[in-house]
Amino acid sequence: MKFFDMFLDYLGDETKDIVSLQKELDDRATREKERIEERLEQELVSIDPTDFKTKTRIWEEYYDALDELGGRYNKRLQEILSNVATA
Numbered sequence: 682m683k684f685f686d687m688f689l690d691y692l693g694d695e696t697k698d699i700v701s702l703q704k705e706l707d708d709r710a711t712r713e714k715e716r717i718e719e720r721l722e723q724e725l726v727s728i729d730p731t732d733f734k735t736k737t738r739i740w741e742e743y744y745d746a747l748d749e750l751g752g753r754y755n756k757r758l759q760e761i762l763s764n765v766a767t768a
Contacts, residue, residue, distance in 0.1 A: 695765050702761045710754045717746045 721743045728735050 699761065699765055702765075703758065706754065706757055706761070710750060713750055714747070717743065717750065 721739065724739045725736070728739070
């Protein structure tokens with residue numbers, strides 16, 4: 682029973698660490714997503730509305746940037762979970 686109590690205490694501490702690190706990661710990702718969206722808006726207002734070729738390129742770059750951000754987010758989250766699991 683002592684081992685089980687100690688394990689639960691450890692699990693609780695590690696869960697708090699995960700939540701804290703994930704919140705930090707979420708906050709950074711949100712700020713970066715906002716910057717990506719601001720850049721999209723700036724680029725879209727500066728072009729001719731009928732320039733579909735440029736619009737297509739801008740939107741593709743936007744989605745590529747979001748995909749890249751999502752990939753980095755997932756990689757960092759996996760690192761966090763892995764570090765906590767092996768600690």
